[in-house]
Amino acid sequence: MCTTCGCGQGETKIDGQAVHDPEHGHEHTHADGTTHSHSHDHIHGEGHEHGHTYVPAHSHAPGVPQSRRVQIAPDSLAKKAAYARENRAFLAGRRVFALNLVSSPGSGKTTLLVKTIEALKGRKGVAVIEGDQQTSQDAERIRATGASAVQINTGKGCHLDAHMVGHAIQQLDPADKSLLMIENVGNLVCPAAFDLGEAHKVVVLSVTEGEDKPIKYPDMFRAAKLMLLNKCDLLPHLDFDVDQAIAYARRVNPDIEVLRVSAKSGEGMDEWLGWLEQNAAK
């Protein structure tokens, strides 16, 4: 991982191309002898620093070096927070409503997306960023609907981050007032900690998973605005306790909204589309 611009070296790929494109980068050697290369292929505008001047060590008189305290601005957790802000500002400029879909693997996110795109056809443009460790199968499923999609492969990575998503947004070039769906890597842990610049996180919990997921993985359910209880068509065959699942989700996040859906049978899809329309208008 290049620690200055945040690009993973050889791991992260967008539509099969390495994020770190050596043709658009340069190499330089730091004062400590380490060599870094940098890509300059970014959409990020002002505030995205690319100063690569490495401050040389101060020369000191012999003896104990002077130490001092440097305060860090409270909101500057990491540069990745700045990438998320830039993504958010870019999307706001085009009035694009972006959601970050998170869940464990196999909850039915991609099927739900396919059905959502089909239902919105002719009414609202949808662009999709697909995140998986490997393969472009999900992006291909989305493209089969006619919607544009970009696949991010995180390699060994367990989540999408705002920097990768910024590159993907640049490639997607979403239309004004469209919907941007970011399907995160299937993982109920790490994606909770990363702001991609989305309006909201939406957590998908399938009823085949067990109703206690919200308290077993509370960070994700606390971070989400909406929980979609998916695969509800299977409820007659399962012991899943819907009320208990919702109660657990509310214990970690009293404000979480809940919709019961089935991408397969179409149950709850109207409510989900209504939620999208209502929240995109805010």
Place this chain on the structure above:
Amino acid sequence: MHEMSLAEGILELIEDAARREGFGRVRTVFLEIGRLSSVEPEAMAFCFDAVTRDSIAAGARLEIIAVPGSGICLDCGRESLLEAVYDPCEHCGAALVRVTGGTEMRVRELDVE
């Protein structure tokens, strides 16, 4: 292991500060980790050492400051200290508590030379 990404973010922050403030070595990084943040302090300490090797912060001491979790009860309106996001109100026992603090991780300051 999202702590690795977060540690890389901390190093970026330090390198930005070095350019801005003109320092050449970091002695100590004071890092606040909220009890309810999704950051595991021990994993962070391990990743910080790995990520800062061969950097301006190589060998720096990581001082982790634990920030307690807190929340407001939706029933009685009083504040509770929370060990987990699903803890009930410590005053009235109600289950619905809105988290108000201890969810963040941030670099408070650096001791540099």
